[in-house]
Amino acid sequence: MTNIATPNLPSNDFDRTEAFYGSLGFETRYRDQGWMILKRGDLIIEFFPMKIDPTESWFSVCFRVDDLDKLRADFAKAPVPEELKPAMRFGNIKTEPHGIRLFYLSDPDGSLIRAIDNTYES
Numbered sequence: 808m809t810n811i812a813t814p815n816l817p818s819n820d821f822d823r824t825e826a827f828y829g830s831l832g833f834e835t836r837y838r839d840q841g842w843m844i845l846k847r848g849d850l851i852i853e854f855f856p857m858k859i860d861p862t863e864s865w866f867s868v869c870f871r872v873d874d875l876d877k878l879r880a881d882f883a884k885a886p887v888p889e890e891l892k893p894a895m896r897f898g899n900i901k902t903e904p905h906g907i908r909l910f911y912l913s914d915p916d917g918s919l920i921r922a923i924d925n926t927y928e929s
Contacts, residue, residue, distance in 0.1 A: 811849075811851065813844075813851045813852065813853050814852055814853070814868040815852075815853045815854070815855060816852060816853070816854050816855075816866050816868060816914070816916070816918045817854070817855060817856075817857035817859045817864070817866055817916055817918070818843065818854040818855065818856060818857065818916055819856075819857070819858060819859060819861075819915075819916050821838065821843050821854065821856065823891065823915055824843065824854055824914070824915065824916065825838070825843065825845070826888055826891070827887065827888070827891050827895075827914055827915050828845045828847075828852065828914070829845075830885045830886050830887045830888065830891075831847065831881075831882055831885045831887075832847045832881060832885065833845040833846060833847040833850070833852070834846055834847070836851075840856070841855065841856060842854070842855060850870050850872075852868060859916055859917065860917070861894060861913075861915065861916050861917030862917060863917070864916060864917030864918055864919075866916075866917070866918040866919070867918060867919040867920070867921065868918065868919075868920055868921070869920075869921045869922075869923055870920065870921070870922045870923065871923045871924075871925050872922060872923070872924070872925060873925045873926075875900060875908055875909070875910070875922060875923070875924040875925075876900065878922055879899075879900055879910050879922065882897070882912065882922075883897075891915050894913060894914070894915040894917070895912065895913060895914070895915070896911065896912065896913040897910075897911070897912050897913075898910050898911040898912070907923060907924065908923070908924035908926070909921055909922060909923045909924065910922050
């Protein structure tokens with residue numbers, strides 16, 4: 808078994824969260840009233856119910872991936888429900904001054920997703 812860490816993020820509404828991440832290719836692996844686990848390939852996110860103002864969220868997760876360009880392209884063509892698009896702050900791939908290539912995305916609850924290219928070496 809591979810060692811992994813799974814980020815835990817808040818969700819105001821499991822149905823909305825499931826629909827948003829489902830449009831990005833995540834599948835529901837577990838769900839009850841108090842916990843939900845979503846998976847897309849090797850990427851796993853777990854959610855707990857919490858009332859949160861999306862404009863005040865400080866929650867975040869980093870996805871470190873081998874093919875950043877493919878992930879960005881997949882997310883760009885995702886059929887995100889129209890009512891969720893306004894909350895989806897979705898950036899282009901950029902290279903930070905220190906050399907890391909990444910793009911950003913926000914979910915409907917204001918959690919920041921950073922997708923980072925694994926090819927960066929410090």
